[in-house]
Amino acid sequence: MEPTDDIVSTLVKENSKEDFLSASGILIKFADNILTNPHEPKYRKIRIGNPAVQSKLLNFVGAMECLFIMGFEEAEDGEHLTLSDDKSLQPLRNVRDGLMREQTKIQTPQQHQEIPQGARQRLLPNLSPARSFQMPSETNFAARIGDGMRRVLRYEDPNVQEKARQAIPVDKLLSEAESSFKAAQAKGESTSDQRDFLLLGLLKWFKFTFFKWVDTLPCSQCGGATQHNGSLQPTTEDLRWGAGRVEAHMCKVCHINTRFPRYTNAEKLLETRRGRCGEWADCFTLCCRALGFEARFVMDWTDHVWTEVYSNSKSRWLHCDPCENICDKPLLYESGWGKKLTYAIAVSKDEVQDVSWRYSANHREMLSRRTLCREPWLRRTIHSLWRKQIATLPQERQKELWTRLLCELSDFICVKSSDENLPGRSTGSLAWRQARGELGHGTAAQVSADVCASNNAGFVFTPTERERESEIMHVVYNCSTDRYLRKSSADEILSGWEKCVFGCKHVFRKEELDWKMAYLARTEGSSEAEITWKFDLNGTDLRIGKMELKAQTTVFENGKVSWKICGEDACFTPAAASLQDFMTFDLKGSKMLTVTAVLQHGKGGNAWQHTQLFRQALSETDSYPFYIKLMLN
Template identity: 45%
Template sequence: MLKSAPILDMATADAGYALRQLRENDVNTFLYVSETLLKYINNIIQHPRDTKYRSVRLGNKVFQKKVLPVLGGIECLFAIGFEENDEWLTLPSRKTLIGLHYMQKELASERLKLISTQVCMLTTAQTSEQGFHQRMRSSADHVYHYEDPLLQQKARNVIPLQELNSKAASRLSTLDQEETDENLLDVRDFLLLELLKWFKLRFFKWTDSPRCDTCGGTTRSNGMVEPTAEDRRWEAGRVELYSCTQCNRNVRFPRYNHPGKLLDTRTGRCGEWANCFTLCCRAVGFEARHVVDWTDHVWTEVYSKSQERWFHCDPCENICDRPLLYEHGWAKKLSYVIGFSHEEVVDVTWRYTANPQDTISRRTECREDWLMDLIGRLNKETTSFIRKNQRFRGEDTKGTSGISVREEDSGRRRPRQTIGVPWMEIKSKRNHHNRNSALLCNLQIYKFEPTTEEVNSKLFHLKYCCASDKYTRISNRNEVKEDWESWINRQSNLFRKEEFDWKMVYLAREEGSREASVSWKFDCSQTDVKVNDVTVTAVSSTFQSGNIVWSLTDGERSVRLSGGSNSETFTDFRGSATLELTAELSGGEGDVAWQHTQLFRMSTDQLDTFPFEWRITLL
């Protein structure tokens, strides 16, 4: 015993070092190489005097595939006494089997531990996957509501389609598309934008807590109550209970999931908004799908025939084609984003992330191959509902590595692209499409020309309320115009932001943008009057290193405004025929830099307050 101790120590030391190297491989690699090593070792232990088991040919295909390229593989053989002999590895008969027994024990023990862990993880995954499957099944079944002809007709009855088509045609006519090499936009693209605006500004309403049915007072949450039979009829599986802060009466708020009922209630949170908006899209003939983000948000995707790709549409935000809004602007840690329609189920996660590897690391609720198989099975079930002559616009959801990013420059099927270098090309294509998105969202050319009444009164007077999102042209018989974009001259990277939790609203840079601008233009060159003086109130707020520059120019002269709450009057432009008022936003800190520059910030309850006012007296 005393003489063998040093030998045992040396054997275990060498084997221990080799095993540590072997354990640095991933679990699956360790399992298959250790299985091969154990076969070599067991054969020798069982047949200690048979020389054929003591030799491994270096050219053997199994050895070359499973042992030679793996870290620690050949080191384990050397540790137990194998020696290199021309084209063979051999274990000389003089070598003791102490190292083999030690290696056999350690490999078998480690394999048992890893396999037990995998079995446990598989059981846990299967439990998680049951819930995942139920959610996928529920969403896949739900979208058939959108194909109900009666529901579609009900939606068309409330959508002012003729008005929206007219606005879309007018907006298209003002757009100069000759300077771009993109596919030309068509009137249906602008109809989608008008539908988004109408839905957000005039049709649907956000509800955090409902008003009291009796006195109209505010309410506070009192938890949940069981849904009634009538609630369940309209697919309200949850009912929130509130109590009035004034009369103390209870107020129920069923979370309806039936889009037909939502056409009547016209209120809710993001779930209700996207649900009802997707029905409206289908009702006016758009190909649309309901998109579910597993981190608790939903929206709609609409297919643009002119661009041959899907547009991201968030009705809660009145935003079109800004897929990185959630990751960059909201700092969401996305995992699964799945699109559902009556034609297909699609994993669209990769459109909404610029960090695919981080996203992959958070996809732990199910196995990727299981998800791909489930999506395949759900899609097979929908084939009977697809017209034979209709093009299938699915995105591949897997590649050679199990995860892929979709090419977004077309709705047609493309060769699969795994994450890696191709992602940069896809990202470049995404930026290419964002240029067209700028055409969709950033060009809104309008200029104020004095009416006969304004010429006679020698006055142009305009106000804007961000809370109601309405302009009032006081000098033209109090003409009212909805939507902050409707009377601007130009804008870039700006949107109207509502903070539902803080009940504040303002214009801000789009999430992720470094700069933004907006301008209003007055032009009296076609009349006999000229500018006398100008008074401007333009409330703006900056935080951290955010910067807002207000300026007023007639093309030759220019002045800067303070951007404060006080009115400023200028006589510099006496005799001018045109004036342009511009705000430029930049700066800020970190991922929320866009939020550090805000125009017209105000409470959503201040419906009679006007943070923007422009008054021009005329000569």
């Protein structure tokens, strides 16, 4: 089958008759405009944000692929598709003719009873419940909801869920969740259950270990920096996994294009483990379902997506943004990023809900921007779809969902406070975030991801009774297992690099699953990072005599790591190279000690990777690249 026939067939088979006619109508219009006016530039440029594109093409399987087969490519600004003057119009003519043939078949009387049904369509309810008069934009709105409902059904495949569980370190996350839950219980601080802590662990693992944000990909040939260079034609394999768009990233050195298919299938994303917010939310929602969480995929009409997870302990849905490693901060987008929200629709295998009100502290202002559809129509449509979704469920489950619905609608009535100081967006290049207006109210430095800001910065090592008796404090850290071992205190284990940090800025732990290495590094986009450990003997009759220190570092290009060791009366600034093995310092009776590392410089878009602390293979579980031993007197 020719590519043209293949993609037209996909558009017919994978969408309902109404959806095919809607999508093919606008595609034929685009084609006719160009064929009738071949030298008119305005017809060769399509804005991706165009409502017709958003609602009639992006939401239907195969529609955007038709544009690429016609010859359209993504412009450098990332906001338009263009058909260059030197492209042949024959592919465009072929797609148009194929669409028109299929329209004729569907619209003939003998075909009226046959509605093409893709595998996904058979599982769905009628997505146009309000059959009285509908505005065109309302029809498009319902179509996008339908696309979301098709998407979440993919998460329910048992084989796909098992594939996700194989990728997730389930035992490790369960163990850490149990420890965190018990610690919170002991302090009387927790209103959560162990599953909530598991969710937080999954979110953190997904952000800092599993998935990678893509601005541009490194060159597939030389590994050098690349820049956007339009689009490439998707292959049959790309289309199989929903990648109707394939970005071309051209190397600045060897000038070859590296392909970046924009996959929309979560199973494939378990393998590629990279993308932007769409890929992140898609894959993360699948991971949540694989661990048994009730999860929703949330579509935002101002160009973002995220996940909601139901917490049994809190009896409500929790907002989860895997790109940001943020949980239960629903005002993040409006108050932090500065987004002007309109609609946010959540879909799951069991239900669909307009959750916009959860994400705004100014309902009246948001309501004034909701102009795509009539509010009564939207309420009827959402509720009708919701009831059809739950109609096939057991009575007990239906009762549970009705109770949840009433609680959720009551919660929406209460407008939330926006007093909390929330950050701007941290993922994506600075220029990209600036262009989208999502930096929020802070500076670029303030919005860079800072793991310590939301964790346990402020930790101070003070001597235990055993350490006072032995007059030794001995702490080591293994980056592979991400654990501290307090050897001088009965080999006490503390999990998590940040758990023993006094202060830090723009630092996170990175696992390279391809190279099987782990290290601490600067957060992507930051120009400098800093991390400090502190020891304090005040309140005891002991002082620090000497210290042995090993702090292994790895740098690339012009990256630089600087160390500073400070007692009460003096500071040392040893060269990083001298700390690759043990070095001894005389603290001369200090009661306090800080050890600080500063990470700077590096080149290009991967500069953040050019300064690394404690890099070691994931298999090295018994060696310690960070070692501090204090001799007390």
